Amino acid sequence: MSFRHVVTFRFVEGTTPEQVQAMVDGLRELPEIIPEMGTYLMGPDVGINADSWDFTINADFASQADYLTYRDHPEHQARIASLVKPILAERTSVQFTY
Amino acid sequence: MSFRHVVTFRFVEGTTPEQVQAMVDGLRELPEIIPEMGTYLMGPDVGINADSWDFTINADFASQADYLTYRDHPEHQARIASLVKPILAERTSVQFTY
Numbered sequence: 001m002s003f004r005h006v007v008t009f010r011f012v013e014g015t016t017p018e019q020v021q022a023m024v025d026g027l028r029e030l031p032e033i034i035p036e037m038g039t040y041l042m043g044p045d046v047g048i049n050a051d052s053w054d055f056t057i058n059a060d061f062a063s064q065a066d067y068l069t070y071r072d073h074p075e076h077q078a079r080i081a082s083l084v085k086p087i088l089a090e091r092t093s094v095q096f097t098y
Numbered sequence: 099m100s101f102r103h104v105v106t107f108r109f110v111e112g113t114t115p116e117q118v119q120a121m122v123d124g125l126r127e128l129p130e131i132i133p134e135m136g137t138y139l140m141g142p143d144v145g146i147n148a149d150s151w152d153f154t155i156n157a158d159f160a161s162q163a164d165y166l167t168y169r170d171h172p173e174h175q176a177r178i179a180s181l182v183k184p185i186l187a188e189r190t191s192v193q194f195t196y
Contacts, residue, residue: 003144006104006154008190041194044194046195048193053191056102056192056194092108093147093151095143095144096140096141096143098139
């Protein structure tokens with residue numbers, strides 16, 4: 001069984017590509033810091049559907065417990081506060097198993 | 099390069115587990131109908147975060163063209179109309195490459 005955490009973001013008006021890249025760079029440091037993390041994919045919307053949101057993160061874990069370690073890890077929370085929240089207008093998330 | 103289509107749903111109040119299962123069963127027929135589809139994962143939210151949405155679909159394709167074949171396929175569109183739309187309150191999607 002795998003556990004996947006899926007997030008979609010809509011950024012605030014005026015968010016720059018540099019701010020998005022800084023978020024990506026900061027988050028991509030996490031797998032080296034949090035060994036409980038599995039495959040960690042993210043990226044900006046490619047822009048082919050007018051109603052699509054701006055960005056998604058798909059994070060895989062071996063268990064729900066490993067996801068919770070990531071969710072609550074202080075290095076993750078610090079990046080959410082400094083790099084994600086300032087550019088975040090709307091967010092959805094779903095956690096599911098497959 | 100892989101192309102991933104990510105969707106999050108919030109269902110309308112009163113949606114039954116049977117309606118969700120009928121949607122899942124209908125969508126899961128698609129990979130046999132649409133050979134351009136790759137890995138097709140979906141599931142209900144596990145319920146550990148109060149602000150999570152209800153359901154997600156993560157569909158992988160070898161290319162954007164293959165995704166568009168899926169998106170616009172009449173058998174997909176028929177299931178959206180009959181099985182998804184009736185229970186859909188809100189939807190977000192992002193298409194990204196990795």
